[in-house]
Structures are given as C-alpha cells and as structure tokens.
Amino acid sequence: MFAKWGADSFTLRVQFKFNWNPLPPVPAEWSLVVDGRPVRVTLVRNLRARRYVLRLRADGSARVTIPRGGSVPEAQRFAERNQAWLARQLQRQAARPQRPDQWILGTEILFRGELVKLAAREPNPSRWVQCGSETIKVAELAADLRAAIEKHLWRLAAKEFPPIVHAFAARHQLSVNRVTVRNQRSRWGSCSRRGTISLNWRLIQTPAFVRDYIVLHELMHLRQMNHSARYWREVEQVCPDYAVAERWLKRHATLLR
Numbered sequence: 001m002f003a004k005w006g007a008d009s010f011t012l013r014v015q016f017k018f019n020w021n022p023l024p025p026v027p028a029e030w031s032l033v034v035d036g037r038p039v040r041v042t043l044v045r046n047l048r049a050r051r052y053v054l055r056l057r058a059d060g061s062a063r064v065t066i067p068r069g070g071s072v073p074e075a076q077r078f079a080e081r082n083q084a085w086l087a088r089q090l091q092r093q094a095a096r097p098q099r100p101d102q103w104i105l106g107t108e109i110l111f112r113g114e115l116v117k118l119a120a121r122e123p124n125p126s127r128w129v130q131c132g133s134e135t136i137k138v139a140e141l142a143a144d145l146r147a148a149i150e151k152h153l154w155r156l157a158a159k160e161f162p163p164i165v166h167a168f169a170a171r172h173q174l175s176v177n178r179v180t181v182r183n184q185r186s187r188w189g190s191c192s193r194r195g196t197i198s199l200n201w202r203l204i205q206t207p208a209f210v211r212d213y214i215v216l217h218e219l220m221h222l223r224q225m226n227h228s229a230r231y232w233r234e235v236e237q238v239c240p241d242y243a244v245a246e247r248w249l250k251r252h253a254t255l256l257r
C-alpha cells in the first residue's frame with residue numbers, strides 16, 4: 001500500500017452509459033483547442049471502466065478513458081463538451097508553483113516545509129552552499145547544484161527518519177522490521193506485509209506534520225493492508241488532521257517532483 005502523489009490527477013466523471021458497439025481501433029492521440037492553444041489528448045480504452053473519464057495529466061496533456069461499449073467519436077465529443085472544465089484545470093495547474101529543473105545559487109527550494117534560497121556560504125564561498133540549516137559541499141558553485149544537494153538531503157533523511165518511525169511504532173504497539181529511505185519517483189512511502197516501511201527522502205522537504213502523517217499512514221497499513229473505511233478510521237484516530245497533510249502534499253506535489 002502506498003501514498004501516491006496526488007496533485008495532478010483531476011478527474012471528472014459522467015454518468016454510466018451502456019451500449020454494445022463493436023470496438024473500432026482507438027487513435028492513440030488527437031488534439032483539442034482549449035483557450036486558443038492545442039492540448040494533446042490521449043484516448044485509452046478500458047474495458048473495466050464504467051463511464052467516460054477525462055483527466056488532466058501533470059505534463060499538461062489530457063486523457064480520455066473510453067468505457068466498455070464506448071466509442072471514439074463519443075469520447076471526442078465528451079472531451080469537447082468538457083473543454084471549460086479542462087481550461088479551468090489547466091489554469092490551476094499553471095498557477096501551482098513548479099519545481100525548478102536546475103538548482104543554482106539563488107534558487108528557492110523546499111526544506112522542512114519552508115522555501116529556502118540557495119546561497120554561497122561565507123567566508124569561503126567557493127565550494128560550500130548554504131541550504132537552510134545545512135552547509136553542503138559542492139564540486140562547483142557555478143554548476144547545477146541539484147544532484148549534490150539532493151544527495152545531501154537524502155542522506156540527512158536516511159539518518160533522521162528511522163528513529164521517528166520506530167518511535168511512532170512503539171507508541172502504537174506496532175512492530176516494524178526495517179525502515180528504508182528511498183528515492184521513489186511516485187510514492188511518498190510504502191509498507192510491506194513483512195513490516196518494512198519505506199519513506200521517500202523528499203519528506204525532508206515537507207513540514208514535520210506532513211512527514212509524520214506519511215509515517216502514520218504507512219504504519220496503519222500494518223493494521224489494515226488496504227485503504228478501506230476501517231483503515232481510514234485507524235489513520236484518523238492516530239492523526240486527526242491527516243486531511244490537512246494530504247492537502248499540503250497535493251498543493252506541493254509539483255515542487256517536490
């Protein structure tokens with residue numbers, strides 16, 4: 001079980017529609033003009049889907065799921081009918097802060113939930129970068145600092161997180177075999193049946209209450225290996241404000257990517 005990045009999948013559903021057309025081939029892509037600019041739309045047939053679903057993806061393209069019995073023309077009409085919704089989602093996506101690709105001096109990055117500006121450290125600014133409370137050695141100040149800083153933050157997370165997990169586990173009488181801190185691209189954390197908790201090092205970039213929520217989210221999977229209503233009741237009992245943490249993660253997902 002895992003906590004996923006949540007910010008980019010805005011989903012709109014319509015009523016179930018049922019008919020038994022034969023399945024014509026689906027063109028892989030097609031584009032739709034939204035607010036005067038083309039949006040790439042991928043059509044995907046899913047025989048288990050019960051209705052048409054339009055989704056905006058993180059890269060700004062859209063996807064329409066065609067349900068069992070649905071057709072390509074109908075999928076295209078469905079996307080066209082929902083252009084205004086797509087335009088709104090695109091605006092929201094553009095308004096969200098983006099993580100800069102290159103990290104150089106002056107770039108602001110998230111560290112422990114705060115935006116910190118990467119700065120050269122005095123008095124010997126040639127090889128050292130200040131990132132919040134951390135002083136990080138880099139090969140060259142003029143280069144992209146991202147790899148060196150990410151490596152440092154990962155190491156810091158790997159030192160800090162395991163004792164936190166074990167403390168929460170002890171408080172809730174749960175037994176954890178192993179804690180790993182990893183570089184997952186699409187998960188905040190995971191929990192295996194054998195009691196291994198894996199956390200994403202990027203939780204060092206979130207506020208502590210968000211990190212704690214993910215720790216508790218994964219620990220509660222030791223009680224319920226699913227996302228059932230019963231599971232969420234367990235989470236709510238140990239982390240009553242978990243919805244606030246979920247919202248934070250949603251709002252900042254692009255910064256962390």
Ligand SMILES: [Zn+2]
Binds near residue numbers: 003
């Ligand atoms: Zn989960």
